Amino acid sequence: MDQIQRDKIAAKLKKIKALAERGVGGEKETAMRMYEDLKARYELEDEEIMLDAVTLHWFGYADELEERVLRWIFYKVTGDASYHIYTGKYSRRKKRGCDCTEIEAAEITLLYNFYKEELKRELEAFLVAFRCGNDLYPDETARCYKENDVEAPERTDEEKRMLKKAAWYSNFMDKRKPPTALIGEPEEED
Template sequence: MRNKEELLKKVKALAERGSGGEKESAEKLLSQLMEKYGITEESISEDTVECEWFRYKDNLQRRLLKQIIYMVTGNVDTYKRKGGRHKLVGAYCTTYQRIEIEANYEFFKNAMEKEIETFFSAFCSKNRIFPPEEMQREDINDGISELEALKIMMMMEGMERHAIKKMLEGGSKNAV
């Protein structure tokens, strides 16, 4: 049983057996959690497994979602719903596992987006994807902290530099 499952069951028990303000607070918290995660009182005491569907936007998010499903359920089997405008991955899980998958997915999706921004900066810097010096704006790096700059520099160290050969007038080739 997962921590969230235990928490919901404990809050439910406190709402049923508590006294005074403790009972009222537990009932309010239980109600908020049930509404937030779309669960019923019956499902709190059940451990039924159903196919649940989770939305994602792109291939990288799909991969993250599948990894989180594997982390929570221990199962690598997922299903892709075809058709419709939403991209969905399905997995068999309990109500609590669905809640845990959704919470972890939101958290790690946001964290991954921040890290991708750092990676992008490091990649552009490593590969010198900038305009000529006379065209560069000085305000482009405003707002970047020293810690973020250090993180970008360290990430660059582990990257390979890619070079492209350009065709110049007259047919000569120069590496950039």
């Protein structure tokens, strides 16, 4: 049997298995018996039959940024921008669903875990840049201000790289100032 025939039989078996899973009573039993008989006759395994079956897979996320990354990955892997929102009994659970194959689901999981960590690393560099670029450090007017005379700690190569990136990010920030009513008018010198 050539690959084209094998694929056609696998597609038919997928439909029969879907009927067996959704069917009721005798219909379900008949479909499952037919599925098992045909699978044995054509010497196919479940993995081979269901490899390309598109089913709904659920993926958890922690916050809004991670959810956005997850949706981007759904689109990257499947080419489909649609997704499902979990509204089950425990709808507070943060889950998004994607219609995909088992292989695509594995790829989504792999990419999501990788890019989730990359997002954390990049966000850390951005936050350092944001703090430095907007000068969010105490000055002499702060109630508990103390002069910092502690020697700077030795940095790892990764920390140095992150600080260089933060300095670069800082160059491109708007660095807007809060309204003067919040920070007070600077005193003019005579």
